Structure formats: structure tokens, C-alpha cells
Amino acid sequence: MATDLAKRLLEGDRWALTRVLTHVENGYTQGLDELRDLYPRSGRAHVVGITGPTGSGKSTLTGALAREYRKRGSTVGIVAVDPTSPFSHGAILGDRIRMQDLTADPEVFIRSMATRGAMGGLAATTGDVVTVLDAAGKDVVLVETVGAGQDEIDIADTAHTTVVINVPGAGDDMQALKAGILEIADILVVNKADHPAADSVFKQLHIFTDLQRQEGWDVPILRTVAHKEQGITELFDALQHHREYLSESGRLEEMRRHRARRQLLAVAQKMLLERAMGASGGERVEELVDAIAAHKLDPHTAADRLISAG
8 A cells, every 4th residue: 555645746746755755865764665656656757867077067957958848848857966065964056046947847846965975976866766756757857967077977877868968178088088977978968069169079079979889879969058058959859869769779678677687786785785784783894894904804705704694
């Protein structure tokens, strides 16, 4: 039997949606029950990841894209992952402030999340938050990564379509980006394209995509000026095209299975660690750490003992 909050969420209650997201994000038992009820109602939304370096205009582009979706009649969920405040452990930037015009729209729901130390550009429970927004009936869920570096590749395992933003003036950073984040792009965007150096970035990206072609999908490179909402229509069209490609090519089903396997193994790993720690797990860990540090026990044997004891 579905929980009361899950029922109310499915009926369109925004307060219930807020409460469920809080339960899920914080890993409460109630949140797990609600997620269990809601999961069968998910799997319909198009999940779009938006990533890129700090200062590339991710939030501005996300807001502009959300407005474009609303013009087309689609409901929108936004998950904005921000750095963690060292004091409140909450999201430090608060993307709601930068998307104030969208908060009054009842068909748009914005959730800011703190990374809480998680690497890869997302928070540990970002996938679960996306599932809840999906079950709540959002047609598209935009996931904006934290923008803290060049290792934000977890978004590719969460989104159906990944948009990687590049900006003029990055200089040598382009070389580092090529070694990591660019490879996950389904769509490449040169934002702040009114900058004099934009043509150089555009040409570099074309050279890169010529070397790194995806089978069956030619990665488009688009120009945008997000704060003027220029190029947003073209980006919307490219997102729709990629969604059609995924469905028609069978890639969407492959992605679902890949994500299901990753989620299963990630949750199982977390549960195993929690069981291994147990009530006295902290003491047991320290004993094993001491043994490893003293070279009395190798890490593999120590880990096996920790898991077996749990």
C-alpha cells in the first residue's frame, strides 16, 4: 500500500513532492518507502544532463532551456547540484535565486542539492531525486552539475542526453577537458558565443568530434548566448532529435539496463558497507587499519574480515 505522501505527490501536491524529496535526499527510512512506491511510476521523463566548467553559464542555460520547454507545453523538473556549505551542509549557491522567474510556474519544480562530499559532479542521491520528479509527472528533468572541475562524468550515467558546455577563454583547459568530460557529450555547446574567441573554441571542438565520433550519432556543436536566450531553440531541437535517436536505435533500452545494473550494484555496495560497519564497526575498522598500516595484514584480507564479521 502506497504511503500517504506518495499518494499525494501522484495527485499533484507540491508540498508532498517537497517532503518526499527531503526524505529521499537525506536517506530516511520513510524516503525509501516512498521511493519504493514511486519507482514503478517513473521511467517516462527525458533526463538531460548539463555540465561544464565553473563560470560556463550552466545555470543561465538551464533556466533558458526550461523556459523553452515550457513554451512547448512540457512540464519541467530541475535538479541543481551545488557545492556544500561547510556550516549548514546545504547547497551553497542556491540556484532558485538565479531562476526566480521560474519558481512562480506551477509546472516547474526546482530542487537544489548539495554534493555533501560526493565526487563526479553530482550528489549521492541525485538519481533518486530524478526518479521522484519523473514519477511526479515531469516531462523533462534537467540536471545541472556542480561545475567544480573536469571529472564530472557521473552525469552520463544519470542522464539520457548529456550537454557539455564550453566557453571562450578556457585556454589550455581545452586539452584537459578533451581527456575527460568532452567524451561524454551527446551535444556540445559553445556558450557566450558572442565572445571574440568563440570561433576558436568552435573550431577546436569540430576537430575533437572528427576524432571521437559516436556510432550512429554525430555530436552537434551549437552556439548559444544563454543570457540573451540565443541558440536555445536550436539546442531544444537537438535534444529532441537525440531523444528520437535513442528510442529508434534501441540505445534507450540499453541505457536503462546499464543504469539499472549500476544502481543495483551501487546500492548493494552501500548496504554491504553499512552491515559491515554495524554497531561496533568503527572500532573494528580502526583495528584493521592499524593491522594494514603495520603490514601485519593485507587490505584484501582485512576487507574480507570486515565484510564477514558484518
